[in-house]
Amino acid sequence: MAENNLSNKIRRLRFxxxxxxxxxxxxxxxxxxxxxxxxxxxxxxxxxxxxxxxxRVFGVSVETVFQYKDEDS
Amino acid sequence: MNRAQKISxxxxxTFLLGLFxxxxxxxxxxxDLGVPKIAFLLPVCIAGSGGIISITCFKKDKGAIAFDExxxxxxxxxxxxxxxxxxxxxxxxxxxxxxxxxxxASIPVTWCPVLLIGAGFCQAFAQSIAYLIQYGWRVKDxxx
Numbered sequence: 001m002a003e004n005n006l007s008n009k010i011r012r013l014r015f016x017x018x019x020x021x022x023x024x025x026x027x028x029x030x031x032x033x034x035x036x037x038x039x040x041x042x043x044x045x046x047x048x049x050x051x052x053x054x055x056r057v058f059g060v061s062v063e064t065v066f067q068y069k070d071e072d073s
Numbered sequence: 074m075n076r077a078q079k080i081s082x083x084x085x086x087t088f089l090l091g092l093f094x095x096x097x098x099x100x101x102x103x104x105d106l107g108v109p110k111i112a113f114l115l116p117v118c119i120a121g122s123g124g125i126i127s128i129t130c131f132k133k134d135k136g137a138i139a140f141d142e143x144x145x146x147x148x149x150x151x152x153x154x155x156x157x158x159x160x161x162x163x164x165x166x167x168x169x170x171x172x173x174x175x176x177x178a179s180i181p182v183t184w185c186p187v188l189l190i191g192a193g194f195c196q197a198f199a200q201s202i203a204y205l206i207q208y209g210w211r212v213k214d215x216x217x
Contacts, residue, residue, distance in 0.1 A: 031141035032134075034075060034208070043209075044143050 007067045010040050013058045029053040077144070078208050079131045081201035084123035088198045091120025120194055151203040158199030159192050166191070 014020040022036045029036075029050060038044035039054075046054065055062045074082075095116035102108045133139060166188050170180055 027137060030138055032075070032138055032144065035141050035143040038143060047142050050142060 005069050006045050007042060007069070008039065008065055009067075010036070010054065010065060013060070013065065017058055025054070025057060028057045075144075075208070076131050076134050076139070077147070077204050080123075080127040081204035081208075083126050083131075084197055084201040085205065087123030087126070088120045088194060088201075091116040091118075094119060117190065124197070147204060147207045150207060151200045154203035155196040155200035159196045162192055162195040 010025070014022070014025060022040070023033045026033045026036045030053070031050065035044065035046075039046050051062050051066055055065045058065065093116075095113065098108055098112055098116065170178070174180070
């Protein structure tokens, strides 16, 4: 389930949004805290709907939250 | 640790304890140390106790959301691992008696339910290992 090509700025965005805790973010997007931890650590790639929900919580686009690196770039 | 992890860890521990005790009893029986057949129920009970402990001790996770898309994926993969393990077990148990006892040998029919119980343990063990691997072995999850 490790997605090495996928990175994210969730941690930074949480702190920029009133030091939101992982539990608060998890409750807002409808997942468990463990899933937020796994996404932050890059161990789990969320589904598109979840990625959009996370982005909407922070009021930014999905590309701002998640970045995908190509193998050849 | 969520409920699935606790259950899996309990299952793995009790299964390994039962397996260890079972091996000791088999070795003792091989050396004619007077181990009655009924004694073999003990490792089976120990191995099976994981399920009973899990049902009685681990209640549903607290919080509004206890199960999400990641848990669903982990569960799916764990079920697949359990199925694969049973498949391998059936293949192994179909050929092992021929390899060990020879083509002309016969085995008692009482082995059939024993093999079935073995398949159940095999499935539960593989599923538990798959859960633990996917969620991560560490108790500390790096959260805040």
